[in-house]
Amino acid sequence: MTTIAHATIVMERTYNAAPARVFHAWADAEAKARWSAPTPNVAIKYEAADFREGGRDVVRCIEPDQADYVATVHYLDLRTDRRIVFAEEVSNGAARVSAALISIELTPKGAGTHLLLTMQIASFDGADMEQGYQFGWGAALDNLANEF
Amino acid sequence: MTKRSTTHATFVIERDFKAAPAKVFDAFANPQSKAKWFGGPEEWEKSNHKLDFRVGGKESVSGGPPGGTVHHYNAEYWDIVPNERIVSSYEMHMDKTRISVSLASMEFKQNGAGTTFVLTEQGIFLDGYDDAGERERGTRELLDQLETYLNK
Numbered sequence: 001m002t003t004i005a006h007a008t009i010v011m012e013r014t015y016n017a018a019p020a021r022v023f024h025a026w027a028d029a030e031a032k033a034r035w036s037a038p039t040p041n042v043a044i045k046y047e048a049a050d051f052r053e054g055g056r057d058v059v060r061c062i063e064p065d066q067a068d069y070v071a072t073v074h075y076l077d078l079r080t081d082r083r084i085v086f087a088e089e090v091s092n093g094a095a096r097v098s099a100a101l102i103s104i105e106l107t108p109k110g111a112g113t114h115l116l117l118t119m120q121i122a123s124f125d126g127a128d129m130e131q132g133y134q135f136g137w138g139a140a141l142d143n144l145a146n147e148f
Numbered sequence: 149m150t151k152r153s154t155t156h157a158t159f160v161i162e163r164d165f166k167a168a169p170a171k172v173f174d175a176f177a178n179p180q181s182k183a184k185w186f187g188g189p190e191e192w193e194k195s196n197h198k199l200d201f202r203v204g205g206k207e208s209v210s211g212g213p214p215g216g217t218v219h220h221y222n223a224e225y226w227d228i229v230p231n232e233r234i235v236s237s238y239e240m241h242m243d244k245t246r247i248s249v250s251l252a253s254m255e256f257k258q259n260g261a262g263t264t265f266v267l268t269e270q271g272i273f274l275d276g277y278d279d280a281g282e283r284e285r286g287t288r289e290l291l292d293q294l295e296t297y298l299n300k
Contacts, residue, residue, distance in 0.1 A: 006158065074237070087237035099251060099253075124227065124235075
């Protein structure tokens with residue numbers, strides 16, 4: 001019997017950089033591979049990157065002594081310097097562990113940017129992906145500050 | 149500049165169908181079956197239902213009242229477990245405006261000879277063109293059409 005667990009996670013950060021720079025950090029796969037690794041022992045490798053509506057990324061998350069997590073991202077709605085919406089599916093080895101709908105909203109705040117990240121997650125068959133998303137994206141958003 | 153807004157919402161609809169899970173699943177998986185119930189109200193013009201039911205496959209259909217706004221549905225399938233689970237994402241356009249994107253999870257559970265069907269939609273409604281209440285109402289109507297088809 002299969003089961004699906006649904007969750008919504010919201011995160012907010014404020015960065016000392018204008019929305020255009022924050023948006024660029026999401027659009028540029030090289031920058032994103034740098035800041036989205038949650039811990040120093042995890043390597044992020046973009047096997048495909050196509051940041052446009054209808055475009056697709058394939059992102060491999062490599063951690064020693066573990067099966068790689070592979071995320072397939074499909075960009076659905078992009079508004080330059082304002083909004084990014086994508087769907088993604090995550091597999092771990094042969095098992096598909098989750099699908100999620102993720103939105104990033106950027107709002108000018110003084111000379112900086114307020115970022116609102118909302119993740120709507122469906123995780124499959126007991127995979128504890130809510131915790132995974134919480135930890136992974138929380139660390140990534142903290143790292144993103146170092147880009148500016 | 150258009151005012152941008154992004155509203156997130158989740159709704160869940162549970163239905164008990166007399167048909168077995170395999171038949172209910174077929175109504176989603178088989179393009180001929182799905183075309184019989186999936187679409188707007190009877191009086192709408194409907195065109196180009198295309199369904200490639202496999203992981204990574206896509207689906208699209210357009211429809212609307214004669215001479216009125218055309219509603220476009222574009223979906224992609226992310227996870228399929230035959231007779232048990234379907235997960236897709238879909239976007240809706242009204243004419244050329246994208247009004248929402250959603251993650252739809254469908255679960256099919258054996259219940260006696262029939263099926264308990266649970267649909268969970270996690271949606272993002274964009275720029276104020278639509279909202280979760282309206283989408284849930286429309287989705288309930290679609291499931292009524294599904295039930296009519298299953299009972300035929």
